[in-house]
Amino acid sequence: MPYEPSDYPPFAVTVDLVVLTVRRHALSALVVRRGEEPYRGWWGLPGGFVLRDEDLSTAAARELAEETGLQAYGPGSGDAGVHLEQLATYGEPGRDPRMRVVSVAHLVLAPDLPAPVAGGDAGGASWMRVDQLLDGDADAVNGRTGREPLAFDHDRILADGVERARAKLEYSALAAAFCGPEFTVGELRRVYEAVWGVVLDPRNFHRKVTGTPGFLVPTGGTTTRQGGRPAQLFRAGAATVLNPPMLRPEV
Amino acid sequence: MPYEPSDYPPFAVTVDLVVLTVRRHALSALVVRRGEEPYRGWWGLPGGFVLRDEDLSTAAARELAEETGLQAYGPGSGDAGVHLEQLATYGEPGRDPRMRVVSVAHLVLAPDLPAPVAGGDAGGASWMRVDQLLDGDADAVNGRTGREPLAFDHDRILADGVERARAKLEYSALAAAFCGPEFTVGELRRVYEAVWGVVLDPRNFHRKVTGTPGFLVPTGGTTTRQGGRPAQLFRAGAATVLNPPMLRPEV
DNA sequence: ATAATAGTGTCTATGAGACAGTATGTC
DNA sequence: GACATACTGTCTCATAGACACTATTAT
Numbered sequence: 001m002p003y004e005p006s007d008y009p010p011f012a013v014t015v016d017l018v019v020l021t022v023r024r025h026a027l028s029a030l031v032v033r034r035g036e037e038p039y040r041g042w043w044g045l046p047g048g049f050v051l052r053d054e055d056l057s058t059a060a061a062r063e064l065a066e067e068t069g070l071q072a073y074g075p076g077s078g079d080a081g082v083h084l085e086q087l088a089t090y091g092e093p094g095r096d097p098r099m100r101v102v103s104v105a106h107l108v109l110a111p112d113l114p115a116p117v118a119g120g121d122a123g124g125a126s127w128m129r130v131d132q133l134l135d136g137d138a139d140a141v142n143g144r145t146g147r148e149p150l151a152f153d154h155d156r157i158l159a160d161g162v163e164r165a166r167a168k169l170e171y172s173a174l175a176a177a178f179c180g181p182e183f184t185v186g187e188l189r190r191v192y193e194a195v196w197g198v199v200l201d202p203r204n205f206h207r208k209v210t211g212t213p214g215f216l217v218p219t220g221g222t223t224t225r226q227g228g229r230p231a232q233l234f235r236a237g238a239a240t241v242l243n244p245p246m247l248r249p250e251v
Numbered sequence: 252m253p254y255e256p257s258d259y260p261p262f263a264v265t266v267d268l269v270v271l272t273v274r275r276h277a278l279s280a281l282v283v284r285r286g287e288e289p290y291r292g293w294w295g296l297p298g299g300f301v302l303r304d305e306d307l308s309t310a311a312a313r314e315l316a317e318e319t320g321l322q323a324y325g326p327g328s329g330d331a332g333v334h335l336e337q338l339a340t341y342g343e344p345g346r347d348p349r350m351r352v353v354s355v356a357h358l359v360l361a362p363d364l365p366a367p368v369a370g371g372d373a374g375g376a377s378w379m380r381v382d383q384l385l386d387g388d389a390d391a392v393n394g395r396t397g398r399e400p401l402a403f404d405h406d407r408i409l410a411d412g413v414e415r416a417r418a419k420l421e422y423s424a425l426a427a428a429f430c431g432p433e434f435t436v437g438e439l440r441r442v443y444e445a446v447w448g449v450v451l452d453p454r455n456f457h458r459k460v461t462g463t464p465g466f467l468v469p470t471g472g473t474t475t476r477q478g479g480r481p482a483q484l485f486r487a488g489a490a491t492v493l494n495p496p497m498l499r500p501e502v
Numbered sequence: 503a504t505a506a507t508a509g510t511g512t513c514t515a516t517g518a519g520a521c522a523g524t525a526t527g528t529c
Numbered sequence: 530g531a532c533a534t535a536c537t538g539t540c541t542c543a544t545a546g547a548c549a550c551t552a553t554t555a556t
Contacts, residue, residue, distance in 0.1 A: 009303040010261035013342065013353050052260040052351070056342040089340040089355050091264065091307040100303070102264050102353065104340050186507070204546060206509065228507025229553040243501070244544075250494070437534070455519060457536065462517095479534025480526040495517075 011091075012101045015060040016047035016154065018087060018161030019068065019108040021127065022178045022194045027165075028127040029158055031150065032067065038097050039151030045158065046125070047103065060084060060106040067125060070110055083109040083177040087161050095153050105157045107164055109177040130162055131197070169195055171245040173215050176236035182219055184231035185209060196248045208246060214239030262342075263352045266311040267298035267405065269338060269412030270319065270359040272378065273429045273445045278416075279378040280409055282401065283318065289348050290402030296409065297376070298354065311335060311357040318376060321361055334360040334428040338412050346404050356408045358415055360428035381413055382448070420446055422496040424466050427487035433470055435482035436460060447499045459497060465490030 019030035031043040046067040050059040061072040061084060073081035084106055091102035134155070135147050149155050168174050169192060176183070178191045189205045192198075209215055214237040222230040270281035282294040297318040301310040312323040312335060324332035335357055342353035385406070386398050400406050419425050420443060427434070429442045440456045443449075460466055465488040473481040 008263050008300040011264045011301075011353075012259050013262045013264070049259040050262075050342070053344045055344065056340065056353070086339055088337055089307065091301070091355065093304045093306065102262075102307070102355075104342070104353075184508085201546070201548085202507080203509075203511095203548080208545085210509090224507090224554060226507065227555070228505085229509080231508055244498070245496075247495075247545085249546095435535085452519070452521085453534080454521080454536075454538095458538095459518085461536095475527060475534090477534065478528065479532085480536080482535055498518085500519095 009100065012096075012099060013050045013056075014047055014101055014103045015050060015056060015063055016045045016090075016103045016105045016157055017060060017064055017067075017108055018045060018105060018158055019064070019070075019110060020130070020161065020165055020178075021110045021112050022191050023112050023127055025190060025194050027130045027162070027194050027197075029130050029133060029162075030068065030125060031128050031133070032125045034151055042151040043126075043128070043148060044151035045105075045154045050104075056104050057084065057086065057106070060086075060104075060108075064108060068110075068113075070108070070113075072108065082111070083107075083174060087157070087164060090153055090157060092153065103152075103157075105161065107161045109165065109174060111178055111180045130158070134159055134162070166195055166248070169246065170248060171242050173236060173239050173242055176216075179236075182221065182223075182233045182235055184223060184226065184233060185216070186226055186231055188216075188234075192246070198249050200249075212239070212242060215242065260351065263347075263350060264301045264307075265298050265352055265354045266301060266307060266314055267296045267341075267354045267356045267408055268311060268315055268318075268359055269296060269356060269409055270315070270321075270361060271381070271412065271416055271429075272361045272363050273442050274363050274378055276441060276445050278381045278413070278445050278448075280381050280384060280413075281319065281376060282379050282384070283376045285402055293402040294377075294379070294399060295402035296356075296405045301355075307355050308335065308337065308357070311337075311355075311359075315359060319361075319364075321359070321364075323359065333362070334358075334425060338408070338415060341404055341408060343404065354403075354408075356412065358412045360416065360425060362429055362431045381409070385410055385413070417446055417499070421498060422493050424487060424490050424493055427467075430487075433472065433474075433484045433486055435474060435477065435484060436467070437477055437482055439467075439485075443497070449500050451500075463490070463493060466493065 017030070021028055030046060032046045034040055034042050034044050046063060048059075048063045048066075050056060054062070064070050064072050064084065071081040072084040087105040087107040089102060089104045093100060095101065132147060133150065150158065175188055175191045175195075178195075179187055185206050186202065188209060189200055189202060192205070193200055216234040217237045219233045219235055221233040223233055224230045268281070272279055281297060283297045285291055285293050285295050297314060299310070299314045299317075301307060305313070315321050315323050315335065322332040323335040338356040338358040340353060340355045344351060346352065383398060384401065401409065426439055426442045426446075429446075430438055436457050437453065439460060440451055440453060443456070444451055467485040468488045470484045470486055472484040474484055475481045
């Protein structure tokens with residue numbers, strides 16, 4: 001039974017990006033206005049086709065740079081850049097009306113960007129609050145919430161990415177990926193509060209994160225940019241996994 | 252810029268399966284002897300091409316049934332069958348010498364099968380101990396361990412699948428997926444011990460799992476198949492997430 | 503002074519881990 | 530009887546969560 005890959009149906013492979021950041025105390029995602037059919041004029045996740053000799057994570061990093069100017073580092077890469085990891089793959093027949101397209105979604109965690117992102121080949125890019133994008137009962141039977149759904153199955157991809165980010169904050173040191181190179185404990189706490197949508201006790205949070213070895217490294221500096229008493233500045237430590245984990249409050 | 256998916260390079264898309272079980276106190280994976288080039292005669296993970304109108308998880312379930320006879324249920328499906336979830340996607344150029352192949356790996360957790368699995372279109376299938384398949388320094392500079400590496404990048408896929416399984420036992424109720432429909436607390440403990448490669452205190456384990464609401468449901472029966480005092484039989488409860496988690500001992 | 507945030511200390515409830523001891527089957 | 534496993538109870542230590550209190554800035 002000599003079967004060759006070329007005997008099998010051809011697929012197009014794309015990467016889609018769930019780029020998350022925390023802006024003004026709200027978890028936000030990067031969306032682009034689509035300039036092409038299908039779903040022309042709709043908001044969607046940034047992404048694009050994987051090139052012939054390109055690895056999946058390379059394609060994701062390239063698309064990220066094209067659409068946002070952000071430099072990513074994959075697992076095990078250098079020290080500068082934002083966090084990028086593979087999220088999941090979506091390949092339902094019919095998810096793209098043109099042909100069979102399999103999309104490998106990636107998750108990017110970025111610090112708050114000073115300038116609004118510069119669009120690539122898409123019409124325009126924008127940060128939108130995740131709670132407004134997802135908003136529970138989307139096109140539920142009666143609940144007209146007025147929000148526009150994203151193109152393709154991007155609502156579901158975004159939801160999966162947000163859930164992954166929320167879960168990873170519990171047992172990894174990734175929260176620092178939402179901050180700049182130097183940050184205070186209070187700023188880190190506000191990241192957790194925005195991503196989880198909860199309020200955390202500042203005192204217990206401080207004790208917890210400063211007591212976890214390898215999580216935070218004091219840089220020696222202080223800042224008063226949050227007002228109040230000057231706060232120590234930290235940078236992310238070498239620890240990548242948090243043990244014991246930081247559990248989100250149950251409600 | 253009218254760009255169409257068909258303008259972009261064609262990929263073949265496959266699913267590969269990391270099928271894990273616990274046999275004789277050892278975490279084991281299903282491997283098949285390859286009957287075709289490339290890597291003819293090597294052991295590899297079961298898998299195959301995704302068909303034209305087939306979802307990714309459907310393809311994984313189909314390949315699983317073809318090669319093992321196991322019936323899978325995806326997330327949100329019925330009540331019979333083994334656990335199947337998407338693991339990750341591997342698309343490095345050159346991972347298949349024939350052409351560009353992107354493989355969506357899936358993880359299957361199955362109870363110990365009474366009969367050795369019946370092969371599909373592959374030469375033969377076999378359970379092999381994970382510790383023997385992975386075994387630290389594979390083709391390390393000098394450490395000739397004598398083990399044969401798997402075809403393609405299946406060593407890495409297997410390692411990722413094993414790590415996912417180990418991590419999921421901590422915070423999910425998935426350990427029961429390795430047991431039959433009815434099992435004792437001791438049998439469940441031996442699953443944890445085999446997957447994590449540790450020894451757990453039977454008394455504390457018993458207190459922990461029976462005290463977690465929704466994890467175990469007593470069926471009323473008892474068994475002495477492990478020897479000693481008859482043990483209560485349980486089936487998996489509705490709980491899917493374990494809170495607080497069952498942390499693996501550090502060391 | 504007031505307000506705001508940073509940081510420390512202290513108490514309590516809960517759970518993990520160590521381990522004594524009892525129960526009930528097979529040989 | 531010995532032995533194996535199941536199960537219960539008790540103790541100790543670590544940690545999460547609640548919250549009082551002090552410290553240091555801006556206005």
